[in-house]
Amino acid sequence: MRITENILSEKYLYNQNRINEKKLKIQTQLTNNSKLDKLSDNLSDSLDAINLDSQIRRIETFQKNIVNAKDYLNATISSLENVADETQSIINQVINSDNPLNAVNFDTITQSVKGSLQAIVQSLNEKRNGMYIFGGTDFSDSPWEIDANGRAIRTSTTVTGEIKVQLTQNIKDTMNVTGDKIEDTDLIDTINDILDSLEAGTVPDDTLKGRLTDAYNSVVNLQSLNGDKYNRLEDIDILLDKQLTDTQDLLSKKQDVDQAELAVELQYQDYLLQLSYKLASTILPKSILDYL
Amino acid sequence: MGIGRLLDISVRTMATYQRALDVASQNISNAGNADYTRQKVLLSTEETQAGIGMGVKIQDVQRIKNDLIDTQIRKYQSSISDAEKRSTMLQQVESVIAEPSDSGLAAYFNEFFSAWDQLTTIPNSTQYRSTIIQKAQRLSERFQEVFDGFSDVQATLQKEASVKTEELNNYLKQINELNQKIYESEARGIKASELKDKRDVLIDGLSKLTNITVQMNEYGAAVVNVGGIQGADQNVYNEFEVTFVNGKMRIVSKNDQNATIILNSGELFAITDLYSNKIPEYKQNLENLANVFIEKVNEYHMQGHTLMENGSSSTGIPFFGELDTNGNVIDAFVNGQININSDVLNDPKNIAASNVADNDGNGTIANSIAGLADAKVSELDNLSILESYNNILNSFGTEKVISDDKIESNELVLQQLSNQKASYSGVSIDEEMTNVIKYQRSYEAAAKLVKVVEEMMDTILQMV
Numbered sequence: 001m002r003i004t005e006n007i008l009s010e011k012y013l014y015n016q017n018r019i020n021e022k023k024l025k026i027q028t029q030l031t032n033n034s035k036l037d038k039l040s041d042n043l044s045d046s047l048d049a050i051n052l053d054s055q056i057r058r059i060e061t062f063q064k065n066i067v068n069a070k071d072y073l074n075a076t077i078s079s080l081e082n083v084a085d086e087t088q089s090i091i092n093q094v095i096n097s098d099n100p101l102n103a104v105n106f107d108t109i110t111q112s113v114k115g116s117l118q119a120i121v122q123s124l125n126e127k128r129n130g131m132y133i134f135g136g137t138d139f140s141d142s143p144w145e146i147d148a149n150g151r152a153i154r155t156s157t158t159v160t161g162e163i164k165v166q167l168t169q170n171i172k173d174t175m176n177v178t179g180d181k182i183e184d185t186d187l188i189d190t191i192n193d194i195l196d197s198l199e200a201g202t203v204p205d206d207t208l209k210g211r212l213t214d215a216y217n218s219v220v221n222l223q224s225l226n227g228d229k230y231n232r233l234e235d236i237d238i239l240l241d242k243q244l245t246d247t248q249d250l251l252s253k254k255q256d257v258d259q260a261e262l263a264v265e266l267q268y269q270d271y272l273l274q275l276s277y278k279l280a281s282t283i284l285p286k287s288i289l290d291y292l
Numbered sequence: 293m294g295i296g297r298l299l300d301i302s303v304r305t306m307a308t309y310q311r312a313l314d315v316a317s318q319n320i321s322n323a324g325n326a327d328y329t330r331q332k333v334l335l336s337t338e339e340t341q342a343g344i345g346m347g348v349k350i351q352d353v354q355r356i357k358n359d360l361i362d363t364q365i366r367k368y369q370s371s372i373s374d375a376e377k378r379s380t381m382l383q384q385v386e387s388v389i390a391e392p393s394d395s396g397l398a399a400y401f402n403e404f405f406s407a408w409d410q411l412t413t414i415p416n417s418t419q420y421r422s423t424i425i426q427k428a429q430r431l432s433e434r435f436q437e438v439f440d441g442f443s444d445v446q447a448t449l450q451k452e453a454s455v456k457t458e459e460l461n462n463y464l465k466q467i468n469e470l471n472q473k474i475y476e477s478e479a480r481g482i483k484a485s486e487l488k489d490k491r492d493v494l495i496d497g498l499s500k501l502t503n504i505t506v507q508m509n510e511y512g513a514a515v516v517n518v519g520g521i522q523g524a525d526q527n528v529y530n531e532f533e534v535t536f537v538n539g540k541m542r543i544v545s546k547n548d549q550n551a552t553i554i555l556n557s558g559e560l561f562a563i564t565d566l567y568s569n570k571i572p573e574y575k576q577n578l579e580n581l582a583n584v585f586i587e588k589v590n591e592y593h594m595q596g597h598t599l600m601e602n603g604s605s606s607t608g609i610p611f612f613g614e615l616d617t618n619g620n621v622i623d624a625f626v627n628g629q630i631n632i633n634s635d636v637l638n639d640p641k642n643i644a645a646s647n648v649a650d651n652d653g654n655g656t657i658a659n660s661i662a663g664l665a666d667a668k669v670s671e672l673d674n675l676s677i678l679e680s681y682n683n684i685l686n687s688f689g690t691e692k693v694i695s696d697d698k699i700e701s702n703e704l705v706l707q708q709l710s711n712q713k714a715s716y717s718g719v720s721i722d723e724e725m726t727n728v729i730k731y732q733r734s735y736e737a738a739a740k741l742v743k744v745v746e747e748m749m750d751t752i753l754q755m756v
Contacts, residue, residue, distance in 0.1 A: 255392070
């Protein structure tokens with residue numbers, strides 16, 4: 001093969017251009033700290049990175065949902081605690097009413113039970129973020145009210161609606177205690193019946209006392225169930241945290257650069273470039289003319 | 293043999309080597325000219341007279357050229373030009389798409405669905421509703437930007453098509469003129485090597501624009517065929533222009549609009565293919581995705597109930613687009629713009645999150661819309677919206693990667709072919725200088741012979 005001066009110079013320029021292209025790519029990657037500046041840098045890794053980024057955003061959304069759900073559950077547990085406290089107070093008043101020495105204080109006991117009932121209704125009508133905690137999903141009116149006789153009654157509002165929240169891609173859970181769950185405890189009816197009994201001047205009988213204790217236990221049980229649910233949310237949150245870390249790690253592996261490796265590669269390319277200059281300066285100017 | 297014949301031989305020899313030196317000097321002076329084709333002096337013996345040699349003569353000055361390599365180079369050059377143009381234009385689209393990044397559509401889709409997810413935790417929240425509108429607006433703006441980006445690239449392609457077609461016409465005109473000059477020159481017995489080099493440069497340039505075939509006819513003219521249509525010979529040249537048929541770009545002859553260039557390589561192929569097929573395909577895919585997205589969100593949203601206003605909630609409101617008098621959703625997606633319903637835009641309370649009337653705490657619809665992020669949609673070949681978007685990116689990205697790979701692989705082949713061409717047709721200074729020394733020596737020897745003849749003549753004269 002005849003080797004002409006043009007072949008030598010073209011080859012030299014071609015090789016030098018390729019080295020410079022590589023250097024430019026490394027410099028861009030180092031500056032952006034990302035291997036994936038655009039889709040075509042590595043199509044498969046870019047698409048993976050988009051998917052991983054979507055997963056990260058989804059996990060972060062679920063974590064925000066959990067924060068809101070936990071806040072709501074906290075408010076629920078706190079309200080139930082108030083209800084349980086007031087119920088305990090009513091239990092004490094009922095026990096007091098059974099004491100013959102307190103026969104003269106019957107009216108005071110009745111008023112105290114009425115006060116506790118009002119406090120219970122107030123707790124059951126608690127709002128969080130403008131939502132009645134035990135009001136289901138219908139917030140047009142408060143779920144309970146105290147009538148003219150001092151009895152707690154349900155308003156016409158439906159209280160069975162569940163507020164469901166997506167906690168993970170596959171787990172959707174109810175974050176509210178619906179009003180019917182409160183009704184299932186028989187607490188309100190029992191207190192109303194106790195008030196009827198007290199106002200009639202009768203000491204609540206054992207059946208009523210038993211109903212009140214059962215209702216108290218049910219409220220405590222509800223509180224405990226919600227505590228469990230709160231703990232479960234924390235567990236899910238921890239799980240999501242781990243998922244988030246793993247996914248971020250995967251994304252980092254896909255797109256982040258190994259700066260040390262790139263710096264070495266850049267140095268190597270620079271070395272090749274200098275070698276190319278040196279070779280070119282030695283070979284290109286030589287011809288028979290130098291020896292004539 | 294007379295002494296005069298010795299002089300004849302010497303003079304002829306000196307003239308021959310002087311001409312040979314002319315050729316060598318022409319080669320040397322063009323050593324740095326990559327477009328130059330080296331010339332070679334073919335020496336032969338002058339015919340003998342009565343069995344006595346008559347010296348040397350130049351039989352021919354050849355232009356050292358390999359047509360096969362030239363054809364191969366043009367083929368690969370055409371292919372690379374196609375890939376380079378494709379890659380450059382797709383790079384513009386790539387920067388508009390801006391993936392993978394926080395400003396890509398995927399991120400905006402995620403933020404939109406995430407906002408709906410958040411609403412499920414506080415379904416009566418107007419603040420979260422405002423966030424949904426904000427995210428929908430950003431998604432809409434991004435869609436518009438991507439669409440406008442595609443349209444801008446198409447507009448650029450349209451301008452480029454006109455410029456490149458004009459370039460094509462100029463090349464053909466110049467080739468026609470050079471064909472005539474070469475024919476006239478060679479008809480007078482004058483070698484037209486330099487004109488042929490000029491013509492080769494034009495043909496090489498032409499091959500970057502489009503697929504061509506070149507044949508030499510009996511008049512030494514290059515008959516250029518451009519994608520099945522005659523481009524130029526020594527008599528005529530064709531002029532082309534850009535036309536549009538059903539939105540598709542065509543390069544047709546100005547004389548006959550039905551004569552369309554069948555393009556399969558070169559910059560014009562990349563331009564017309566991107567303009568007529570690829571970009572519309574990407575736009576269509578994005579439009580389909582937008583329409584399915586709008587349809588699915590609206591499907592749920594219209595079933596949903598808004599926050600209560602004056603004691604009751606409303607239903608049947610689309611999230612995107614407006615309702616016409618027949619209750620159909622219109623203007624949801626116009627020219628790349630996703631339009632949010634005006635009632636929703638004006639009052640976030642009109643975002644329907646509940647599947648039960650007058651139930652502000654119900655977030656079932658919000659949950660369903662948020663679930664669209666992962667839901668498989670039959671209209672998208674059972675892919676989710678984000679998966680379908682990734683598929684669009686994949687098909688676009690593949691085209692770009694193929695173009696880039698094609699440039700790289702063809703560049704290597706072209707480099708090899710160019711080296712072969714340079715090896716065959718290029719000037720080697722070493723070789724030319726060796727020839728110069730050889731010719732110079734021969735010239736000097738011939739001159740010496742004249743001197744000897746002169747001495748012989750002197751000797752004869754002294755004898756008289």
